[in-house]
Amino acid sequence: MRRDRIAAIVGIAESDIGVTPDKTVLQLQAQAAVRALTDAGLHTRDVQALFCAGAWTTWTNLMLAEYLGIQPIYTDSTNIGGSSFEAHVGHAVAGIQAGLFEVALIVYGSTQRSQRLRGKVPGEVSLTEQYEAPFGLPVPVGAYAMAAMRHMYEYGTRPEQLAEVAVAARQWAMQNPRAFARDPLSVEDVLASRMICEPLHLYDCCLVTDGGGAIVVTSERVARQCRHKPIWVLGHAETHTHHTLLSMPDVTSTGAAVTGPRAMAMAGIRHDDVDVAEIYDSFTITVIVTLEALGFCQQGEGGAFVSGGRIAPGGSFPMNTNGGGLSYCHPGMYGIFLLIEAALQLRGDAGMRQVPNAQIALVHGTGVQLSSSATVVLGRD
Amino acid sequence: MTMQAKPVPVLDTDSRPFWEGCRQGVLRIQRCKTCARYVFYPRSICPHCMSDDLVFVEAKGLGTVYTYTVVHRGFGPFQDEVPFTIALVDLDEGVRMMTRIVDAGEGIGIGDRVEVVFSERDDGLVLPYFRPILKAKR
Known part of the structure; x- marks a missing residue:
């Protein structure tokens, strides 16, 4: 019972990633955008809708569109953190379904590593941020650490189980020549790495890299004319549950509990139908709470679920097949790369790390402090 | 610097x-x-x-530790204060606050009872921190 083919991902591309000190954030995005459009067999002049999210300026879409030479008839700068791009896909499908446009370009880029933008603390905090920032919690890592601590308390989750997520990601990265971190990593290595915020060690945390990515989403009509076989958007859903951590009702359960079932129902799939999953891994705990909320295992059983090689290459649940934010790249908001890798897998073009005969992919983005969730279900003919 | x-x-x-x-x-x-x-x-x-x-x-100023973390790598102006403990505390009135835990010589745990203690930061800002008053049964 598949949803009608309304829209598809027809172009995918990364910019240069890793450390790109000679590139501006606009250059990275232009590079990714042109590569993605070329991949689709399209041109900047074909772009009708522009989607972008970033912290590099206030008016992201105005500056980026102008730089690219695009005057879109539909524009969306929804920024809900790392999951923004999964939300953008949903919005693009809705716009296409409404007949407002046929070609959408979704773009992200960041030079956070080269510009040393991480770990900044504001001198003044206004509005609702003033009830958390003065205490000195490093964000976002500290928020995820508190989620992990509560998860360990409620469910007996162990640091070794958190580490399994990082180890599996590294094993996938070792099969991806473009991955940033490819040295072997063991559970012992993770546990021996520097403590950042208890219980999270250094290797429980995602990379800090530069990089950009872009995808092109079109109507079925246009998709049929593009260079690659369409990767259909079968289902999508989004939500956000809080901004301040103190307002998160249960730090061990995210909005994925809402978006997962909605997106899967729209797509008409069950958990067993998912051949490959791309799950936002800002931190190891992010994966565990997300898999639980999505219903791939029971609440509290995520630690056991990710253990024993299940999510590693050769395991029964192929996940984060490019190495993820933990080992592939993580330029601040990683969600665009989840979509790129899922589409690559469904095209069958993932090389050494290809999941055999992958037909259905589930992509889930998580943003800010477990605040926002967006799920996309993709499939091929 | x-x-x-x-x-x-x-x-x-x-x-x-x-x-x-x-x-x-x-x-x-x-x-x-x-x-x-x-x-x-x-x-x-x-x-x-x-x-x-x-x-x-x-508020009565009494609460229970919902979760916490011990920070070993602080950012910016907080980097020299590590390790320090940040917690989410559920006040008895039913609301949750972010805070720092202080005077926890024997450490802190989820479920521990805490009370508010007002503390002046080095720049003069007065913040509501909490200190343990009763360990949770574990």
Whole structure:
């Protein structure tokens, strides 16, 4: 019972990633955008809708569109953190379904590593941020650490189980020549790495890299004319549950509990139908709470679920097949790369790390402090 | 290297009574007069019932640790203070706050009972920290 083919991902591309000190954030995005459009067999002049999210300026879409030479008839700068791009896909499908446009370009880029933008603390905090920032919690890592601590308390989750997520990601990265971190990593290595915020060690945390990515989403009509076989958007859903951590009702359960079932129902799939999953891994705990909320295992059983090689290459649940934010790249908001890798897998073009005969992919983005969730279900003919 | 300033709250008409309370040694939260629920942080409408009839009340200053982390790598102006403990504390009134745990010589755990203690930061800002008063049974 598949949803009608309304829209598809027809172009995918990364910019240069890793450390790109000679590139501006606009250059990275232009590079990714042109590569993605070329991949689709399209041109900047074909772009009708522009989607972008970033912290590099206030008016992201105005500056980026102008730089690219695009005057879109539909524009969306929804920024809900790392999951923004999964939300953008949903919005693009809705716009296409409404007949407002046929070609959408979704773009992200960041030079956070080269510009040393991480770990900044504001001198003044206004509005609702003033009830958390003065205490000195490093964000976002500290928020995820508190989620992990509560998860360990409620469910007996162990640091070794958190580490399994990082180890599996590294094993996938070792099969991806473009991955940033490819040295072997063991559970012992993770546990021996520097403590950042208890219980999270250094290797429980995602990379800090530069990089950009872009995808092109079109109507079925246009998709049929593009260079690659369409990767259909079968289902999508989004939500956000809080901004301040103190307002998160249960730090061990995210909005994925809402978006997962909605997106899967729209797509008409069950958990067993998912051949490959791309799950936002800002931190190891992010994966565990997300898999639980999505219903791939029971609440509290995520630690056991990710253990024993299940999510590693050769395991029964192929996940984060490019190495993820933990080992592939993580330029601040990683969600665009989840979509790129899922589409690559469904095209069958993932090389050494290809999941055999992958037909259905589930992509889930998580943003800010477990605040926002967006799920996309993709499939091929 | 000059020390970077720590984040200072920008007082507004929602937050002023809370921060002024801290300076006076009073922990202020809000109570909705329409639905009778407590609210934190302070705001102009009740997030439970949309009422705008909210009043500040003095919290008892007692709570339970919901979760916490010990920070070993602090950012910016906090980097020299590590290790320190940040927690989410559930006040007895039913609202949750972020805070720092202090005077926890034997460590802190989820479920421990804590009480508010007002502490002046090195830049003069008075913050509501909490200290343990009773260990949870474990």
